[in-house]
Amino acid sequence: KAGVTQTPRYLIKTRGQQVTLSCSPISGHRSVSWYQQTPGQGLQFLFEYFSETQRNKGNFPGRFSGRQFSNSRSEMNVSTLELGDSALYLCASSPGGGLYGSYEQYFGPGTRLTVT
Amino acid sequence: GENVGLHLPTLSVQEGDNSIINCAYSNSASDYFIWYKQESGKGPQFIIDIRSNMDKRQGQRVTVLLNKTVKHLSLQIAATQPGDSAVYFCAESGWSGANNLFFGTGTRLTVIP
Numbered sequence: 001k002a003g004v005t006q007t008p009r010y011l012i013k014t015r016g017q018q019v020t021l022s023c024s025p026i027s028g029h030r031s032v033s034w035y036q037q038t039p040g041q042g043l044q045f046l047f048e049y050f051s052e053t054q055r056n057k058g059n060f061p062g063r064f065s066g067r068q069f070s071n072s073r074s075e076m077n078v079s080t081l082e083l084g085d086s087a088l089y090l091c092a093s094s095p096g097g098g099l100y101g102s103y104e105q106y107f108g109p110g111t112r113l114t115v116t
Numbered sequence: 117g118e119n120v121g122l123h124l125p126t127l128s129v130q131e132g133d134n135s136i137i138n139c140a141y142s143n144s145a146s147d148y149f150i151w152y153k154q155e156s157g158k159g160p161q162f163i164i165d166i167r168s169n170m171d172k173r174q175g176q177r178v179t180v181l182l183n184k185t186v187k188h189l190s191l192q193i194a195a196t197q198p199g200d201s202a203v204y205f206c207a208e209s210g211w212s213g214a215n216n217l218f219f220g221t222g223t224r225l226t227v228i229p
Contacts, residue, residue: 107159
């Protein structure tokens with residue numbers, strides 16, 4: 001099976017702009033989670049989508065949003081970019097969850113976003 | 117790498133020795149724990165997981181131990197190899213069925229040839 005893919009791999013934006021990142025999960029996986037990784041804060045959970053619904057959300061401002069399509073592909077959007085949004089954005093896919101609890105998540109290579 | 121700015125615990129081991137990486141977690145309600153390995157420029161790679169109804173689980177060259185009494189998790193790597201050099205993260209998740217992982221700060225493992 002192909003792994004989790006993320007596009008683009010690298011992105012440079014300026015403050016105030018918005019950005020959309022894309023994630024294609026492993027075939028058959030229905031859950032997609034997004035994480036932000038920075039040197040100062042480490043890995044932090046942004047949100048999770050399952051069957052096109054946001055199922056869980058971390059403590060990030062409303063500028064960070066996402067969605068999931070019927071084929072489980074997911075996008076996240078960051079509006080009004082700030083310098084502090086510079087980070088590696090990681091997407092992880094998982095079979096699902098629910099009655100049997102959480103499942104192992106498989107990460108993509110990430111999108112490196114630089115805000116200038 | 118992604119964690120340069122963090123004060124990461126570090127562990128240096130000689131090639132062939134066993135490595136033990138420790139992690140303390142905070143939420144006593146956490147039900148599911150995972151160890152990840154992250155090499156420079158790559159996303160975290162799943163190593164092994166364990167549920168709270170177990171105290172030990174073994175994989176290929178790796179063992180995870182869970183002590184719920186003191187909320188402690190450890191990863192043991194047998195016969196450490198140069199390719200094991202990376203940052204290792206423990207992560208926890210609750211019994212919500214939702215996949216929101218809370219990650220520790222990570223430990224940088226350096227294997228000395």
